[in-house]
Amino acid sequence: MRTIAFSLLLLISISSFAQDARIKELERQRKEALREISNTTRLLAETQKNTATLIDRVKLIANQIFSRQKVLNLLEQEIEGLKSEEIRIEAEIGKLQIELKEQQDSYAKAVEGVLKNRQNESQLLFILSGKSFTESYRRLRYLQNYSQWRKEKANEIIEKNNQLKEKKIALAKAQKEKTTLLSQRITEQANLKKEEKNYKVEVAEAQSKQSTLQKILTQRQQQANNLNKEIARLIAEEVARQQREEERLAAEHEKAERKASPSSTPSPRATNKKAATPRNIALSKNFAANKGKLPYPISGNYAIVSRFGNQSKNIWKIEIPNNGIDIRSQAGAEAKAVFDGEITRIVAMPGYNTCIVVCHGDYFTLYANIDQLYVRQGDKVKTGQALGRLYSEPDTKHAQIHFELWRKTQMLNPELWLR
Numbered sequence: 138m139r140t141i142a143f144s145l146l147l148l149i150s151i152s153s154f155a156q157d158a159r160i161k162e163l164e165r166q167r168k169e170a171l172r173e174i175s176n177t178t179r180l181l182a183e184t185q186k187n188t189a190t191l192i193d194r195v196k197l198i199a200n201q202i203f204s205r206q207k208v209l210n211l212l213e214q215e216i217e218g219l220k221s222e223e224i225r226i227e228a229e230i231g232k233l234q235i236e237l238k239e240q241q242d243s244y245a246k247a248v249e250g251v252l253k254n255r256q257n258e259s260q261l262l263f264i265l266s267g268k269s270f271t272e273s274y275r276r277l278r279y280l281q282n283y284s285q286w287r288k289e290k291a292n293e294i295i296e297k298n299n300q301l302k303e304k305k306i307a308l309a310k311a312q313k314e315k316t317t318l319l320s321q322r323i324t325e326q327a328n329l330k331k332e333e334k335n336y337k338v339e340v341a342e343a344q345s346k347q348s349t350l351q352k353i354l355t356q357r358q359q360q361a362n363n364l365n366k367e368i369a370r371l372i373a374e375e376v377a378r379q380q381r382e383e384e385r386l387a388a389e390h391e392k393a394e395r396k397a398s399p400s401s402t403p404s405p406r407a408t409n410k411k412a413a414t415p416r417n418i419a420l421s422k423n424f425a426a427n428k429g430k431l432p433y434p435i436s437g438n439y440a441i442v443s444r445f446g447n448q449s450k451n452i453w454k455i456e457i458p459n460n461g462i463d464i465r466s467q468a469g470a471e472a473k474a475v476f477d478g479e480i481t482r483i484v485a486m487p488g489y490n491t492c493i494v495v496c497h498g499d500y501f502t503l504y505a506n507i508d509q510l511y512v513r514q515g516d517k518v519k520t521g522q523a524l525g526r527l528y529s530e531p532d533t534k535h536a537q538i539h540f541e542l543w544r545k546t547q548m549l550n551p552e553l554w555l556r
Contacts, residue, residue, distance in 0.1 A: 163214050171208060173204045173441065176440040176466075177201045177442075179438060180197055181198065184197065184535070191343045192343070193532075193535075195336070196442050197440075197465075198335055198336045198339055205328060205329045206329065208325055212322045212325060213322070215318055216319065220315065223312060226311060227308065230304045230305065237301065240294050244290045244291070244294065354457070360488030361457050361459065362458060363486065363488075367486060368460065372501055372543050375496060420496075420498030420499075421499040422498075427476065431476060431554050432520065432555070432556065433464065433473075434502070435471070435536075436473060437466035437469075438467065441464050443457075443462060444462055445461060447459065461542065461551055462539075467534075467536065468529040470526075472504040472506075472526075474504075474521065475554075478495040478496050479496050479517050482514065489506050491507040491525070492504065499544055500544050501542070502542055503543075504539075504540060505539035506539055507527060512524050542554055
């Protein structure tokens with residue numbers, strides 16, 4: 138029975154720990170989304186309202202709404218998690234109260250029985266009145282065992298009482314947290330309504346200047362297409378170069394083996410094999426192991442303004458392809474390496490200023506819109522190292538980076554890899 142009880146207690150503890158960890162993770166995500174909202178709000182306040190910045194303002198407000206909806210969704214999950222926590226704790230309290238009552242009743246009956254049988258007889262007299270030495274010894278052992286049992290039962294009752302107190306404190310805490318979150322949900326819903334209203338105002342103004350803004354977006358679309366083609370070409374070239382290097386190393390290794398053992402004849406398959414460099418293998422493994430942990434590729438207070446995939450512009454009927462993400466910060470912000478690697482390409486692209494490609498074994502990262510370079514092609518860089526100062530828009534006074542992530546020739550969503 139003790140083994141079963143211990144197993145049940147262990148399962149309850151594991152379940153409680155998992156639920157608590159989930160609520161903490163939801164809270165962390167909510168705080169991160171609120172941080173992004175705060176940064177977006179700051180950037181929006183710094184953006185002057187004129188025709189040239191209308192597209193950026195619409196984009197910033199849309200991003201604000203996206204983050205706000207995420208906050209509300211996370212709040213709902215947290216509230217539901219705390220409701221489940223309340224139910225679980227209340228069930229545990231009920232169970233503990235039943236167990237405590239049973240132990241108290243059992244203890245009271247045992248004590249009552251002993252007192253009824255021995256109320257007129259001292260312990261010493263009870264021991265000495267045995268018919269033989271053996272019986273007297275048994276009576277002594279009985280009293281000793283009873284005394285030990287009574288202490289254990291008393292301790293068990295005290296322990297159950299303490300557990301009950303702890304559970305009641307935990308329940309009060311969960312109820313307080315839930316009340317706070319419910320209040321915060323009301324605030325966030327009001328904020329969302331304001332932002333959606335603000336978005337409609339900005340969109341209405343943008344629509345009144347549709348022809349002017351459509352030209353700007355068409356130009357950006359062309360620049361994005363050109364960048365995508367050029368980066369895809371550069372990455373393909375780098376992958377091909379790596380393959381040639383691997384084949385060269387494999388050929389050298391095979392030649393050395395033949396020299397060491399002239400009688401052996403290499404198979405046709407062996408002559409086609411590749412040998413990746415130890416550095417590339419290590420970088421690839423380490424990079425892959427850090428998915429979801431990479432630092433952001435920009436300094437300062439940043440906010441994502443364009444996400445991975447085609448960015449649909451419903452009001453302008455123009456779709457801008459995005460092979461990465463665009464992150465905005467204050468003027469003077471720098472591009473920063475997200476992982477150790479080697480700079481393999483530096484190119485200039487219209488609309489994106491200077492672009493840097495960093496190789497991390499099988500992985501490549503792109504940093505575009507750099508105004509002042511701090512590094513050169515062939516340089517080895519470390520995680521967090523500044524690569525250059527980003528270009529600041531004269532109208533918005535903001536710096537923005539376009540960041541991409543590739544595994545060989547496959548595009549990846551960078552947001553999933555950043556912490």
